[in-house]
Amino acid sequence: MYDTLIQMLDATMRVSTPLILAALAGLYSERAGIVDISLEGKILGSAFAAAAASAVFGSAWVGLIFGIMASVMLALIHGFACITHRGDHIVSGVAINTIVAGMTVTLGLHWFNLGGQTPALTGNERFLDITLPFAHAMQNVPVIGQIYTHLLSGHNILVYLAFFMVPVTYWVIYKTRFGLRLRAVGENPQAVDTAGISVTWIRYRAVIVCGILCGVAGAYLSTAHNAGFLKDMSAGKGYMALAALIFGKWRPVPVMFACLLFGFLDAVAVRLQGFVIPGLGEVPVQAIESLPYVLTVLLLAGFIGKAIGPKAVGRPYVKERA
Amino acid sequence: MTNTTTPYAIELRDISKRFGAVQANKDICLQVPKGTIHGIIGENGAGKSTLMSIIYGFYEADSGHIEVDGEIVNIRNSQEAIKAGIGMVHQHFMLVENFTVLENVILGAEGGAVLRKGIHDARTELTRLAKEYSLDIDVDMVVEDLPVGLQQRVEILKALYRGARILILDEPTGVLTPQEADHLFRILYSLKEQGVTVLLITHKLREILASTDNVSVMRQGEMVAHRETAQTNKEELAELMVGKKVRLTVNKGDATPGDTLLSAKNVSQFDAQGVKRLKNVSLELRSGEILGIAGVSGNGQSELLNVLSGITEMSEGEIHFAGATINANSPKNASQMRDMKMAHVPEDRHKMGLVTGFEAYEAAVLGYHNSDVYNGKVFMHRKVMVDECKDRMAAWDVRPPNPHLKTANFSGGNQQKIVIAREVEQNPDVLLIGQPTRGVDIGAIENIHEQIVSLRDTGKAILLVSVELDEIMALSDRILVMFDGAVVGELDAKDANERVLGLMMANAYSDDEQGESA
Numbered sequence: 001m002y003d004t005l006i007q008m009l010d011a012t013m014r015v016s017t018p019l020i021l022a023a024l025a026g027l028y029s030e031r032a033g034i035v036d037i038s039l040e041g042k043i044l045g046s047a048f049a050a051a052a053a054s055a056v057f058g059s060a061w062v063g064l065i066f067g068i069m070a071s072v073m074l075a076l077i078h079g080f081a082c083i084t085h086r087g088d089h090i091v092s093g094v095a096i097n098t099i100v101a102g103m104t105v106t107l108g109l110h111w112f113n114l115g116g117q118t119p120a121l122t123g124n125e126r127f128l129d130i131t132l133p134f135a136h137a138m139q140n141v142p143v144i145g146q147i148y149t150h151l152l153s154g155h156n157i158l159v160y161l162a163f164f165m166v167p168v169t170y171w172v173i174y175k176t177r178f179g180l181r182l183r184a185v186g187e188n189p190q191a192v193d194t195a196g197i198s199v200t201w202i203r204y205r206a207v208i209v210c211g212i213l214c215g216v217a218g219a220y221l222s223t224a225h226n227a228g229f230l231k232d233m234s235a236g237k238g239y240m241a242l243a244a245l246i247f248g249k250w251r252p253v254p255v256m257f258a259c260l261l262f263g264f265l266d267a268v269a270v271r272l273q274g275f276v277i278p279g280l281g282e283v284p285v286q287a288i289e290s291l292p293y294v295l296t297v298l299l300l301a302g303f304i305g306k307a308i309g310p311k312a313v314g315r316p317y318v319k320e321r322a
Numbered sequence: 323m324t325n326t327t328t329p330y331a332i333e334l335r336d337i338s339k340r341f342g343a344v345q346a347n348k349d350i351c352l353q354v355p356k357g358t359i360h361g362i363i364g365e366n367g368a369g370k371s372t373l374m375s376i377i378y379g380f381y382e383a384d385s386g387h388i389e390v391d392g393e394i395v396n397i398r399n400s401q402e403a404i405k406a407g408i409g410m411v412h413q414h415f416m417l418v419e420n421f422t423v424l425e426n427v428i429l430g431a432e433g434g435a436v437l438r439k440g441i442h443d444a445r446t447e448l449t450r451l452a453k454e455y456s457l458d459i460d461v462d463m464v465v466e467d468l469p470v471g472l473q474q475r476v477e478i479l480k481a482l483y484r485g486a487r488i489l490i491l492d493e494p495t496g497v498l499t500p501q502e503a504d505h506l507f508r509i510l511y512s513l514k515e516q517g518v519t520v521l522l523i524t525h526k527l528r529e530i531l532a533s534t535d536n537v538s539v540m541r542q543g544e545m546v547a548h549r550e551t552a553q554t555n556k557e558e559l560a561e562l563m564v565g566k567k568v569r570l571t572v573n574k575g576d577a578t579p580g581d582t583l584l585s586a587k588n589v590s591q592f593d594a595q596g597v598k599r600l601k602n603v604s605l606e607l608r609s610g611e612i613l614g615i616a617g618v619s620g621n622g623q624s625e626l627l628n629v630l631s632g633i634t635e636m637s638e639g640e641i642h643f644a645g646a647t648i649n650a651n652s653p654k655n656a657s658q659m660r661d662m663k664m665a666h667v668p669e670d671r672h673k674m675g676l677v678t679g680f681e682a683y684e685a686a687v688l689g690y691h692n693s694d695v696y697n698g699k700v701f702m703h704r705k706v707m708v709d710e711c712k713d714r715m716a717a718w719d720v721r722p723p724n725p726h727l728k729t730a731n732f733s734g735g736n737q738q739k740i741v742i743a744r745e746v747e748q749n750p751d752v753l754l755i756g757q758p759t760r761g762v763d764i765g766a767i768e769n770i771h772e773q774i775v776s777l778r779d780t781g782k783a784i785l786l787v788s789v790e791l792d793e794i795m796a797l798s799d800r801i802l803v804m805f806d807g808a809v810v811g812e813l814d815a816k817d818a819n820e821r822v823l824g825l826m827m828a829n830a831y832s833d834d835e836q837g838e839s840a
Contacts, residue, residue, distance in 0.1 A: 176436055176437060183418070191417055194412065197401075
C-alpha cells in the first residue's frame with residue numbers, strides 16, 4: 001500500500017511538471033495583464049521544436065534551446081498582437097493554438113516523413129533521470145528512505161527545475177522591482193505609466209518570460225517525459241495550467257499545489273484503469289480524466305471563494321485622451 | 323539646482339496642442355511664482371487637463387516650451403517630468419488598489435532591482451515626509467481599504483517621495499467630503515510653507531478664492547486672464563470663465579399650479595438586502611409646478627426616482643398616475659410609464675440615460691425606439707431618426723450638431739441636452755428629472771434651466787431632484803427635503819434659504835424653528 005502511494009506520488013510529480021511550468025508561465029503573463037490561452041500552443045510548438053532539434057543535433061540540451069526559442073517566438077507574436085496592436089487576447093491565443101496544431105504536424109511530415117511524428121529519441125537525445133547522491137544508501141531507511149530514493153530521487157533535471165521555479169517565481173513576483181512593476185501593470189497600467197515606466201516594455205518582458213517557461217514545459221513533454229513528438233501531444237495541458245492558475249488565484253505556491261492536485265488525479269486515473277466498483281462496473285477512464293476540470297468548476301463555483309484575477313487582465317492599454 | 327535669478331518655479335511659453343480638428347491649447351503662457359498656490363480655473367473642456375498632461379509629459383506639445391526654474395526642460399514622458407521635479411495628483415488616482423501604500427509610493431522609484439533595501443529606505447523617508455507635511459498615514463495599509471481622502475494623500479506622498487517641487491492637483495476636491503477637502507487645503511498650505519509650488523486645477527470658484535495666491539483663467543483652449551486672487555472676486559472669475567455675464571438666478575414668474583397629475587401615498591421600498599431605502603414617502607405633483615427634492619446625495623432621492631419612473635418596483639404604498647393605481651401587486655415598468663406620458667431624465671446619464679457607444683441619433687430615440695414613428699415593418703426608419711435628431715440639435719443648440727457623432731464624444735452639457743431633448747420632445751405630462759446639470763458647463767446650465775422653466779409654463783408637472791442647493795432654490799416652486807429615505811420637510815420656495823434647507827437636510831431642523839408642529 002505504501003509502495004503504491006509512493007509510486008502514485010512519483011507519477012504525480014512527473015505529470016505535474018509541465019503543468020507547473022506552464023501555470024507559472026501563465027502567471028507571469030496574466031499578472032502583467034495579458035490573458036494567455038496560447039499556453040497550449042506554445043507548449044506544443046516547443047515540444048515539436050525540441051524533439052526535432054534533439055533528433056537532428058543529438059542533444060536534449062540543444063533541443064531545449066530550440067524549444068524555448070520556438071515558444072518565445074510564439075509569445076512575441078502574441079505580445080505583438082495584444083500589446084503593440086491592442087488586439088483581443090483570446091482571439092490571438094486561439095489563433096496561435098490553431099496554427100501550431102497544424103504547423104507541427106505539417107512540418108513533421110515534411111522533415112521526417114513519420115506521419116507527423118519526430119524520430120524516437122534515445123540516449124542523450126533525451127533528458128535522463130538523475131539519481132540523487134546516497135539514493136542507494138538511503139534505500140533501506142524506513143519511511144524516509146522510500147521517499148528519498150523513489151520519490152525525490154530519480155527524476156530528470158527539468159522536474160527539479162519546475163519545482164525550483166516555484167520559489168523563484170514567488171521571489172521575483174513579490175520581492176523584486178520587476179515583480180512589483182509586473183503586478184502593477186496587470187492591476188492599473190495607468191499608474192505605471194504615470195510613474196514614468198513603460199507599460200509596453202514591462203508587458204513584453206512578462207510575455208517573454210512566459211515563453212521561456214512554456215518552452216521548458218514543451219521540451220519536457222517530448223524530450224524527457226516521452227521520447228519524441230506526437231501529434232497534439234500537449235493534450236490540453238495548457239488549458240489545465242490555466243485552470244490551475246485560476247484555482248491557485250494567480251499566486252505561485254497555491255498554483256503549484258493546484259497543479260500537483262491535477263497531476264495526482266491524473267496518476268489516479270492511470271491506476272484506476274479497469275478498476276471495477278462492485279455493483280457499478282468498470283469506472284470509465286474519461287470520468288477520471290475529466291476530474292480536474294470538474295473539480296476546478298466546482299471549487300471555483302463556491303468552495304474557495306472568489307477568484308479575482310488581475311484587474312486589467314485582457315484590457316489593452318491606451319493612453320487616455322483628456 | 324535652483325536658479326535664484328528667476329522668481330518663477332515654472333513658466334510656459336506659447337504652448338499649443340491640437341487633437342485632430344480640436345485646438346485643445348492655443349499659445350498658452352503661464353508664469354507661476356515659486357512657493358505659491360496657483361489656481362487654474364475654467365469650464366469642463368477649456369483645456370486645463372490637456373495643459374497639465376503636457377506639463378506632466380503625457381502629451382507632447384505641438385509647439386512652445388516649458389521652463390522649470392528658469393531653464394528650458396524637454397518633457398516627453400512622465401519620467402522626464404518627474405526628473406524635472408514635477409509631481410501630479412490626478413483626478414482619478416493613479417494607484418494600484420491592491421498594493422500597500424508603501425508599494426504604491428516606491429513604484430517607479432524602487433531604488434534597485436531587489437525591493438528589500440528600497441522598501442526600508444522608503445519607510446524611513448515617508449515617516450519624515452509625513453511628519454514634515456502633516457500627512458499622517460499607515461504605510462502598510464492596502465490602498466483599497468483607505469478612504470478617498472487618504473488615497474489622495476498617498477498620491478501626494480508619491481509625488482513628494484520623487485522629490486517634486488512643483489505639485490499639480492487636477493480637480494482634487496471632486497471626490498472629497500467637505501471635511502476631507504479642508505484637510506487637503508491645510509496640507510497644501512504646509513507644502514507651500516516648505517517652498518513647494520502648487521498648481522491647483524479646478525472649476526470651483528470657491529476653492530480658488532479661498533486657497534490660491536494667483537489665478538489664471540482658461541476658456542476654450544486659451545489662457546484669457548491672470549489675476550491676483552486678492553484682487554478678484556467670484557463674479558469676475560465666473561464671467562471670465564464663461565465669457566459673458568452669468569445669471570446666477572433663473573428668470574421665472576410665479577407658478578400657477580393646476581390639477582394633481584401624480585400622487586404617491588406612503589411609498590416604501592426595500593433593497594435586495596432588505597434595507598428600507600424609501601420610507602413612507604407621500605407627495606403630490608401638480609401641473610404647472612416644479613417640485614424640488616433636496617437632500618444630501620444618497621438619502622433616497624435615487625430610489626424615489628426609480629420607483630416613480632417604474633425602474634424598480636415599490637414594496638409598499640401606491641402611486642396614482644394617469645387614472646391608474648400602481649402598487650406592489652400591480653406594478654408598471656418603465657416602458658409602461660413612458661406610454662402613460664411620464665418622461666424621465668435619469669440622474670446618471672452615462673449609466674442610465676445614454677448608451678455612450680451609440681451615435682447621437684440612436685441615443686436620441688432610446689426608450690421610444692419601439693414607436694411607430696421610427697419603425698417600419700422590419701427595419702427602423704433611419705432617415706426619420708437622423709432628421710429628427712438634426713432638428714432637435716438645432717432647437718436645443720447641441721454642439722456639434724452632428725447626429726452621427728458618438729454620444730461619448732459630446733461634452734457633458736451636450737450629452738445632457740440630448741437626453742433632456744429626447745424626453746421633453748415626447749410632450750410628456752410629467753417629467754422626472756435628476757441632477758439636470760451635474761457635470762455640465764455654466765453656459766449650458768443656464769440653457770437647461772430655462773428649458774425646464776418654460777416646460778413648467780406650458781403646464782407640465784416637473785419633479786426635480788438635485789443635490790445642488792442653488793439649483794433647487796432657483797428652479798423649484800415647492801421643495802421637499804429628504805433624509806434617510808423619508809421626506810422630512812416641505813416648504814414653499816419663497817421661504818427657502820440655504821440655512822433652513824441645510825438644517826433640514828441634516829435632519830437638525832427643530833419644530834420650534836419651524837414655528838409649527840409637523
